[in-house]
Amino acid sequence: MPPSRSSTLAIAALVISVATSGRTSLAAAQDLARGAAEYQLCAACHGDRGAGDESHGAPAIAGLPAWYLTAQLQKFRAGQRGYARGDDTGLQMRPMATSLHTDADVADVAAYVATLPPATPAATLPGDAVHGQALFAPCSACHGPDGGGNEALKAPRLAGQADWYLLAQLAKFRSGARGAHKDDVTGAQMRAMASTLVDEQAMRDVVAYVRTLAPTGGTK
Amino acid sequence: MLEWLIPAASTSADEIDWLFAVIFYTVGVWFVVAQGIFFGLIFKFRRRPGVRSLYVAGETKDEKRWISWPHYAVIACDVVLIAGAIAVWRDVKQVIPPPDETIRVIAQQWAWTFVHPGPDRQLDTPDDVVTVNELHVRNGTTYEFELTSQDVVHSFSIPVFRLKQDAVPGRMIKGWFRPTKTGTFDIACAEMCGLGHALMPAALHIESAEEHAAWLGEHTAVAAAAAGSRS
Numbered sequence A: 001m002p003p004s005r006s007s008t009l010a011i012a013a014l015v016i017s018v019a020t021s022g023r024t025s026l027a028a029a030q031d032l033a034r035g036a037a038e039y040q041l042c043a044a045c046h047g048d049r050g051a052g053d054e055s056h057g058a059p060a061i062a063g064l065p066a067w068y069l070t071a072q073l074q075k076f077r078a079g080q081r082g083y084a085r086g087d088d089t090g091l092q093m094r095p096m097a098t099s100l101h102t103d104a105d106v107a108d109v110a111a112y113v114a115t116l117p118p119a120t121p122a123a124t125l126p127g128d129a130v131h132g133q134a135l136f137a138p139c140s141a142c143h144g145p146d147g148g149g150n151e152a153l154k155a156p157r158l159a160g161q162a163d164w165y166l167l168a169q170l171a172k173f174r175s176g177a178r179g180a181h182k183d184d185v186t187g188a189q190m191r192a193m194a195s196t197l198v199d200e201q202a203m204r205d206v207v208a209y210v211r212t213l214a215p216t217g218g219t220k
Numbered sequence B: 001m002l003e004w005l006i007p008a009a010s011t012s013a014d015e016i017d018w019l020f021a022v023i024f025y026t027v028g029v030w031f032v033v034a035q036g037i038f039f040g041l042i043f044k045f046r047r048r049p050g051v052r053s054l055y056v057a058g059e060t061k062d063e064k065r066w067i068s069w070p071h072y073a074v075i076a077c078d079v080v081l082i083a084g085a086i087a088v089w090r091d092v093k094q095v096i097p098p099p100d101e102t103i104r105v106i107a108q109q110w111a112w113t114f115v116h117p118g119p120d121r122q123l124d125t126p127d128d129v130v131t132v133n134e135l136h137v138r139n140g141t142t143y144e145f146e147l148t149s150q151d152v153v154h155s156f157s158i159p160v161f162r163l164k165q166d167a168v169p170g171r172m173i174k175g176w177f178r179p180t181k182t183g184t185f186d187i188a189c190a191e192m193c194g195l196g197h198a199l200m201p202a203a204l205h206i207e208s209a210e211e212h213a214a215w216l217g218e219h220t221a222v223a224a225a226a227a228g229s230r231s
Helices: A005-046 A066-078 A088-098 A103-115 A129-135 A137-143 A163-175 A185-194 A200-210 B011-044 B061-094 B209-230
Strands: B101-108 B111-116 B129-132 B134-138 B143-149 B154-158 B163-167 B173-177 B183-189 B202-207
Touching: A005 A088, A005 A103, A066 A088, A066 A103, A088 B111, A129 A137, A129 A200, A137 A185, A163 A185, A163 A200, B011 B061, B101 B134, B101 B154, B111 B134, B111 B202, B129 B134, B129 B209, B134 B209, B143 B154, B143 B163, B163 B173, B202 B209
Parallel strands: B101 B143, B134 B202
Antiparallel strands: B101 B111, B111 B129, B143 B173, B154 B163, B154 B183, B183 B202
């Protein structure tokens, strides 16, 4: 019996969908492989597993969500981060980001870094985590009570980030070395929030509290 | 002649290009003459049937002339070229003419910071304009620069000025230039300074007096406001 018209169409649709999904996963695998290759440059400072290295001023980036990594790389490329005199690590990172020539390069390396298991950097700074918990309340509105981040609000995961890096970034937001570029909308939001931490001790305390939060991976 | 390849945009560039041309044409003329004689002799004394080869020891006076006269010519040319080179070196590197303005250039991994004097033409005053990877200068103005590095050895290279000066940590090195052409040109690091060495380009903007005043006015207001908000 010859196949009916509808069953022929159904088979054709199935074949197309299988072929397409195969191509998609293959393309994704190729993108990750490209991202891994691009990452070799990053590894010089961030480490081969993205665990970060304080001696280079390089934060832990492993397992951060791809949307956040992409956003920050694009900010570096556009000069919205790493623009300020005195922001030595930002000025180092900016040319590295510009070595990613296309948006696809950025997406690939971000996708690869997001697949790396989050690191647990060691504590390097003293701070009063109890006091810091109280100070963290406004932060939690965007970054979440567990510091896990919130893509809808463009707030990255903080849990699992090195304390020295968080402190340095808070200081940069306060001084305008980060977040003061006219096109950096989320940076401007964060600048305002960072200014609520009145002094260095307050920043250290809130960082000490964030250190107690467990990283939850790059899903948010 | 070099300007066929890359514009010359300072008084020093013109001098260096002149010296380059003198060397090129002097050496070029002698190269062509020497090769012409060389191949001419090869052709003239080529192998011929029935003619025995001759061993020339170069001992007679008219044979020695082929060596001694070119030597005298080389020495004469060297004197001209070395005198020219010393004169250009003195003008470009050794004697800084009285500057109209001084700028500060700070190299670091991997960026250039430039401190421009504001409208008062004095550094270390509130109207100074600090930029990263962007140098703005006024055409026809003599600038002295104070070059430092805050980490490793870099080299401040502006090809259109034919300028290249190492920046050495712990030292402040002075130099000068006087732009002669408006436009936007490249600044590069010419000393391997780490992973991002190739990725630290900056832009040189040579502006007319009016354009430069407008740029300064725009940025001095920002600098003054920032200084005010910090204090």
